[in-house]
Amino acid sequence: MNPETASRLQSFAINWHTNAKGFIVFSREDCAAFAHHQPAGLSLGSSGVMTQQGFAYLVWREDRAFLVAHGGAEQPATVEQLDAIRRFSADLKSALGASVAGAC
Secondary structure (H helix, E strand, O other): OHHHHHHHHHHOEEEEEEOOOOOEEEEEEEEEEEEEEEEEEEEEEEEEEOOOEEEEEEEEEEOOOEEEEOOOEEOOHHHHHHHHHHHHHHHHHHHHHEEEEEOO
């Protein structure tokens, strides 16, 4: 992580953790997003939240939002969860700027 990007992430209170295979987990409170280093920049996956079943991705079915965890456990997303995910995703994109090849 270059110093400028690290500073922007810190200004949004977003933490990050990397591993040897080039994956990064970005998190703030219960929200998180996964990314992977690619030649064109970071490939950023969907955002989600931590639940009692583990990490759950935000999934839309028709006009309803659900949080779906590994193994198929799901629950309807609350308005508060949707707002938190939207704020986190927008802040993460702003902090990462041009280094993002994908979108969350």
